[in-house]
Amino acid sequence: MNNQKLDSANASPTKEFFVNMITKDISLEDSILDLIDNSIDAAKHSSGSQPMTLGSQIDLSQYTISIKLSSNSFIIVDNCGGMTLDNAIKHAFSFGRKPGIEPEQYGIGVYGIGMKRAAFKLGRDITVRSTYVEGNRIRQSFKVPIDVEEWLKSKIQSWDFDIVEAEDMEENGVEIQVRNLTSAAKNALANPAFVQNLRRMLARDYSLYLNKGLNLIVNGERISGLHLEFAGSEEFVPMRISYNGLQNGDEIFVEMIGGMAAPPPDSTEPDEKQNSDKRFGWYIACNGRIVLAADKTEVSGWGTTNWPQWHRQYAGFMGIVLFSAYNTAALPLTTTKRSVDLTSDVYKTAQVKMRDLTKEWINYTNERKQALDAAKEKEARAKAIPIQQVENRESIALPKLPAVKPVERPANVQYSVPVKRMKRLAGELGNINLPYREVGLRSFEYTYEDLVGEE
Ligand SMILES: Nc1ncnc2c1ncn2[C@@H]1O[C@H](COP(=O)(O)OP(=O)(O)O)[C@@H](O)[C@H]1O
Ligand SMILES: [Mg+2]
Structure with missing residues (x-):
C-alpha cells in the first residue's frame, strides 16, 4: 500500500464543544479571578513590568479594579491602561x-x-470595551459585543467577533459587561455567601498586590489584603532563602520563607470546624499571584515520601514560596491557577527544601509535647513580623526545650517473713519499731551495696 491521499477528515472543533469544554474544569470564582489577573497584568505593564518579589518597591495605588455582581449582570471595570485595537484584532x-x-x-x-x-462561564451577552492611548496619539475606544447564542448558531465557519466603535470611558482601561447570565452564575452572584467567599479569596490570593496599594472593589467595598505574618523572637526565627532556578532554560527567581505563624494548639484532637487551621500550611505564589493557599495536601508534599500527612499537631506552621519569572510560561502554573504543576522541575527542586523546613517544625511539635509549659512560655514571647521584614537565614531557628529524664519503671516487691525475725532485723538496723517497709528497703540497699556496689 502506498500512502496516496484519498480525502481529508475534518477535525475542526465545533464552537459548542469548545465553549462547553473550556468552561468545565474551572470554578466560577476562579474564572472571575482570571479577569482580575488580566487587569493586574495591564496595571503592571503600565507601571513598567517589574517582578513581584518580596522586596519589590512597585506602587500600584493608582490602579483600581472594580467588580459589580448582581443576579442580572457581572461588570468588571479597570483603569489599568486598556487594550489596544491592534491587540484586540490580533491576539486578545x-x-x-x-x-x-x-x-x-x-x-x-x-x-x-x-x-x-470567564465570559462564557458567566453569561451569553458579553461586551468588552477598551479605552487606550497608544504612543502620543489621542484616546481611542472600541468595543466587542458578543452574542454567544448567535455566534454559536452562525453558519459561517469564522470564529471571529466584530469590533465596533465605542464612547470613551472615564479613564483608560477595560470594561467587561456580561448579561443574560448562565443559571449557575445567576444563582451564585445573587448569593451573599458566594460573594463573601469571593471576597475572602481575593483578599488572600491578591494579598501581595493589595499590599502594594492595588485597589480592588467588590460591590462598592474595598478589599484589604490578608497580611501574612510570622511569630518571631530570639528563639523563633523564620527561614528565608532565595535562589535562581531553571525551567527549560528560563531563569526563575525563587524565594522561600517559613516558620511559626502562631503557637501550635494544646490539643491535637482534630478541630471539628477546622477554623483554627485555616491559615496554616504552604502558600505558593507565581509572579505575585497566590495559586495555592494554606495547603495541607500532597500538592505541597504532605503525605508523600518522607513527609507525614498533615495533622493538627502541626498547626501554627506557615511556609510561602514565591516564583518570579520574566517568561510566565516557565512558572509552575496550572491553567486554572488554583494549583501547581507538579511535574515542573523548579517546583520539584523547591519541594525538597520545603520538606526539610517542614520536618524541623514537625520535630519541634513532637518535642513540645514533653515540655509543654516551657514551650508555651517561649511561644508566648514571640511577636508578629510581616513577611517582608523577615531576614535572610538558611534555616529556621526553634528553641531548645528542656530534656525530660525518662521515668524509670519501678519494681514492686512484696514478701512475707515471720514477725519475730522482722523485729530482730529491725533492731539490728537500729530501731525495733521501724516500719516493715523501711526494713525491707534498708535491707535491699545493704545487700545492693555489698553485692553490686556504688553506682
Ligand atoms: N483588563 C485588560 N486590560 C488590558 N488588556 C487585557 C485585559 N483583559 C484582557 N486583555 C488582553 O487580552 C489578552 C487575552 O486575555 P486572556 O484570554 O485572559 O489570556 P491571557 O491572559 O492568558 O493572555 C491578554 O493577554 C491582554 O492582552
Ligand atoms: Mg488572562
Whole structure:
C-alpha cells in the first residue's frame, strides 16, 4: 500500500464543544479571578513590568479594579491602561495564545484563554470595551459585543467577533459587561455567601498586590489584603532563602520563607470546624499571584515520601514560596491557577527544601509535647513580623526545650517473713519499731551495696 491521499477528515472543533469544554474544569470564582489577573497584568505593564518579589518597591495605588455582581449582570471595570485595537484584532480574542505572541513580562496570563473562558462561564451577552492611548496619539475606544447564542448558531465557519466603535470611558482601561447570565452564575452572584467567599479569596490570593496599594472593589467595598505574618523572637526565627532556578532554560527567581505563624494548639484532637487551621500550611505564589493557599495536601508534599500527612499537631506552621519569572510560561502554573504543576522541575527542586523546613517544625511539635509549659512560655514571647521584614537565614531557628529524664519503671516487691525475725532485723538496723517497709528497703540497699556496689 502506498500512502496516496484519498480525502481529508475534518477535525475542526465545533464552537459548542469548545465553549462547553473550556468552561468545565474551572470554578466560577476562579474564572472571575482570571479577569482580575488580566487587569493586574495591564496595571503592571503600565507601571513598567517589574517582578513581584518580596522586596519589590512597585506602587500600584493608582490602579483600581472594580467588580459589580448582581443576579442580572457581572461588570468588571479597570483603569489599568486598556487594550489596544491592534491587540484586540490580533491576539486578545483568540482562543489560546498564538505562537510568537510573548506573554506579559512577569505577568500572570499565559495560556490565552482566561478572558474568553470567564465570559462564557458567566453569561451569553458579553461586551468588552477598551479605552487606550497608544504612543502620543489621542484616546481611542472600541468595543466587542458578543452574542454567544448567535455566534454559536452562525453558519459561517469564522470564529471571529466584530469590533465596533465605542464612547470613551472615564479613564483608560477595560470594561467587561456580561448579561443574560448562565443559571449557575445567576444563582451564585445573587448569593451573599458566594460573594463573601469571593471576597475572602481575593483578599488572600491578591494579598501581595493589595499590599502594594492595588485597589480592588467588590460591590462598592474595598478589599484589604490578608497580611501574612510570622511569630518571631530570639528563639523563633523564620527561614528565608532565595535562589535562581531553571525551567527549560528560563531563569526563575525563587524565594522561600517559613516558620511559626502562631503557637501550635494544646490539643491535637482534630478541630471539628477546622477554623483554627485555616491559615496554616504552604502558600505558593507565581509572579505575585497566590495559586495555592494554606495547603495541607500532597500538592505541597504532605503525605508523600518522607513527609507525614498533615495533622493538627502541626498547626501554627506557615511556609510561602514565591516564583518570579520574566517568561510566565516557565512558572509552575496550572491553567486554572488554583494549583501547581507538579511535574515542573523548579517546583520539584523547591519541594525538597520545603520538606526539610517542614520536618524541623514537625520535630519541634513532637518535642513540645514533653515540655509543654516551657514551650508555651517561649511561644508566648514571640511577636508578629510581616513577611517582608523577615531576614535572610538558611534555616529556621526553634528553641531548645528542656530534656525530660525518662521515668524509670519501678519494681514492686512484696514478701512475707515471720514477725519475730522482722523485729530482730529491725533492731539490728537500729530501731525495733521501724516500719516493715523501711526494713525491707534498708535491707535491699545493704545487700545492693555489698553485692553490686556504688553506682
Ligand atoms: N483588563 C485588560 N486590560 C488590558 N488588556 C487585557 C485585559 N483583559 C484582557 N486583555 C488582553 O487580552 C489578552 C487575552 O486575555 P486572556 O484570554 O485572559 O489570556 P491571557 O491572559 O492568558 O493572555 C491578554 O493577554 C491582554 O492582552
Ligand atoms: Mg488572562
